[in-house]
Amino acid sequence: MMLMKRRDFLKVGAAAGAMASLYGCAGGGKASGHVVVVGGGYGGATVAKYLRMWSEGGVQVTLIERNPTFISCPISNLVIGGQKTMEDITISYEGLRNKWGVRVIQDDVVAVDATKRTVSLKGGSALSYDRLVLSPGVDFMWDEIPGLKGAEAQSKVLHAWKAGPQTVALRKQLESMKDGGVYAISIPKAPYRCPPGPYERACLVANYFKQSKPKSKVVILDANEDVVSKKGLFTKAWSDLYKGIVEYRNNSEVKDVDVGSNTAVLEFDKFKADVLNIIPPHRAGDIAHKSGIKLVNNRWVDINWLSMESTSTPGIHVLGDAIFPAPTMPKSGHMANQHGKLAAAAILNMLSGQEPNPEPVVMNTCYSFVDSKNVIHVSSVHQYDAATRTVQPVKGAGGVSAARNELEGKIALGWAQNIWADMLT
Amino acid sequence: MKMFVPLAAACLLASAGAAHAADPNLGRNLAATCANCHGTNGNAVKGSGIDGLAGIPKDKTLQKLADFRSGDKPASIMHQIVKGYTDAQLDLIATYFAAQK
Known part of the structure; x- marks a missing residue:
C-alpha cells in the first residue's frame, strides 16, 4: 500500500511539475516534507489540495477527517427548506486521494505534541509532521x-x-x-x-x-x-x-x-x-483547545496573518472558523478556503527556507437564499496591513446586493459547484 | 538551473512596480483568491454559469475588470470585488490567468 501511495505521489507530481516549470515562477529551493491537516472542511480540504498542487507533488500531505465524506454547510439550509437533498451537498474525498495524491485517513485526532511534532489518532496510531494544519471548525459551548x-x-x-x-x-x-x-x-x-x-x-x-x-x-x-x-x-x-x-x-x-x-x-x-x-455559542474546535495553542477569550485561536501560524506555537497553522477573526472578517466556508490558500503558500515558502508572502490578500463572498430562487449576497476584500499586522477590509470595496434577485440564485449554485471543485477535485 | 533564469527574470518583471521585494508567486497567490468562484487556475466548472478565466488574453481580462470598476459593465458582484485590488495586483492576476490552460 505504501509503495502504491508513493507512486501516486510521484505520478501527480510529474504532471504538476511540467505545468509549474512553464508558468510557476518558482523561487528558491523546492519545498519538501510532510504536512498533516486535521479536518477536511472548507479550510482543510483546500490547504491539502493546494499544497500538493503548488509543490508539484513535492510535499506529502495527510488529511485526517472524522467523517467518511464531505458535507457542505453552505447550501444545507436548502435541504432544511426542502429544495435540495443531502446527496446534493455530499462529496467524496476520492478526488483528493486519486487526483492530488493526498493521503486521507478517516479518524479523530485526540492529541497534539507540538514539541515532538506528532499527532495521536483515536484509532491508536501516531503521525509525525513537519508542519501541522488545524482546520477543526467549531464546537459548541454546552x-x-x-x-x-x-x-x-x-x-x-x-x-x-x-x-x-x-x-x-x-x-x-x-x-x-x-x-x-x-x-x-x-x-x-x-x-x-x-x-x-x-x-x-x-x-x-x-x-x-x-x-x-x-x-x-x-x-x-x-x-x-x-x-x-x-x-x-x-x-x-x-x-x-x-x-x-x-x-x-x-x-x-x-x-x-x-x-x-x-x-x-x-x-x-x-x-x-x-x-x-x-x-x-461556539468556539474553536476541541482539538485547538487540547493542543495548548494560544486562544483569545479562551475561544478562538490567535494567528499570524502572514502564515496562519499560531502566535504561540511554531509549526501549527490554523484555518477557518476556529481563528480569532481579523476586523469585519466573517466565519464562512468561502473565507476558510481563502485561509487554506494563504496557509498553503506560506507553508511551501517556509518548507523551502523562504519568508511567507509579505502581502497576502483574502476575500469573501456569501450568498443567502431568501426563498427557493431569490438570493442576496455580501462581499468583502481584505488586504494585509503591516502597521496593524492583520488583514484589513478595503474601504470602498465589497458590499451587498442592490435587491434580492433570481440571477444571483443561479450564481449561488454555480458558486457552490466551483468552490467544491476548488477544494476537492 | 540555467533553464530557470529567463523565468526568474520574467517573474521579476511581473512584480516590478511593487514597493518592496515581492513573493515570486504573488500572481499565483492573488489569482487563487478568484478560484472559489472562477475555478482552480481559472478553470470554472462547465455548466456552472460562471466565467472561466484560464487562457483569456491579459488585455481582455484587464479591460473587463476596468469596466466593472467604472460601472460600464453591469455586474452582480464584480463591481464590488474589483475595488478591493490594486491595479498592480489585477495586472498580476490577469497575467497569471492568461498563461493557464
Whole structure:
C-alpha cells in the first residue's frame, strides 16, 4: 500500500511539475516534507489540495477527517427548506486521494505534541509532521445552555449548525409539525459561524410554511442587538414575502432550554415552540483547545496573518472558523478556503527556507437564499496591513446586493459547484 | 538551473512596480483568491454559469475588470470585488490567468 501511495505521489507530481516549470515562477529551493491537516472542511480540504498542487507533488500531505465524506454547510439550509437533498451537498474525498495524491485517513485526532511534532489518532496510531494544519471548525459551548448538555437532549433540540444527520433531523421535525405550529431559531452573540446563515434559515423555513403550512410561524430569538448580516435585505424579505409568518426578536439570548416542554429560557422570559432550533455559542474546535495553542477569550485561536501560524506555537497553522477573526472578517466556508490558500503558500515558502508572502490578500463572498430562487449576497476584500499586522477590509470595496434577485440564485449554485471543485477535485 | 533564469527574470518583471521585494508567486497567490468562484487556475466548472478565466488574453481580462470598476459593465458582484485590488495586483492576476490552460 505504501509503495502504491508513493507512486501516486510521484505520478501527480510529474504532471504538476511540467505545468509549474512553464508558468510557476518558482523561487528558491523546492519545498519538501510532510504536512498533516486535521479536518477536511472548507479550510482543510483546500490547504491539502493546494499544497500538493503548488509543490508539484513535492510535499506529502495527510488529511485526517472524522467523517467518511464531505458535507457542505453552505447550501444545507436548502435541504432544511426542502429544495435540495443531502446527496446534493455530499462529496467524496476520492478526488483528493486519486487526483492530488493526498493521503486521507478517516479518524479523530485526540492529541497534539507540538514539541515532538506528532499527532495521536483515536484509532491508536501516531503521525509525525513537519508542519501541522488545524482546520477543526467549531464546537459548541454546552455549558452556556445547561439543559442541552446531554446527548439525549441534543437529539431532541437540534442545532443543525454542522451539516449532517442534524440537517436531516431538523427537516423531519419541520415536516412532522402541525400547521399552526411555531418554529423558533436562536442565534448566539457574534462572532459565530456563518453570520447570515440563521436569517437565511428563517427565510427558507418561512418559505416552506407559506407553501405547505400557512398558519405556522417562524420566531427568531437573536442574542444580538440587531440583525448581524445583510440587515436591510433580510428585513425586506420578511416584510415583503413573509408578513405575519416571520417575527424577529432582538436582545433575546437563550440562557437555557427545558427539553421536556420544548421551551427556551431567556433572561426575563420563556418561549415555547413546536420545533425549537437552538444554535449554542461556539468556539474553536476541541482539538485547538487540547493542543495548548494560544486562544483569545479562551475561544478562538490567535494567528499570524502572514502564515496562519499560531502566535504561540511554531509549526501549527490554523484555518477557518476556529481563528480569532481579523476586523469585519466573517466565519464562512468561502473565507476558510481563502485561509487554506494563504496557509498553503506560506507553508511551501517556509518548507523551502523562504519568508511567507509579505502581502497576502483574502476575500469573501456569501450568498443567502431568501426563498427557493431569490438570493442576496455580501462581499468583502481584505488586504494585509503591516502597521496593524492583520488583514484589513478595503474601504470602498465589497458590499451587498442592490435587491434580492433570481440571477444571483443561479450564481449561488454555480458558486457552490466551483468552490467544491476548488477544494476537492 | 540555467533553464530557470529567463523565468526568474520574467517573474521579476511581473512584480516590478511593487514597493518592496515581492513573493515570486504573488500572481499565483492573488489569482487563487478568484478560484472559489472562477475555478482552480481559472478553470470554472462547465455548466456552472460562471466565467472561466484560464487562457483569456491579459488585455481582455484587464479591460473587463476596468469596466466593472467604472460601472460600464453591469455586474452582480464584480463591481464590488474589483475595488478591493490594486491595479498592480489585477495586472498580476490577469497575467497569471492568461498563461493557464
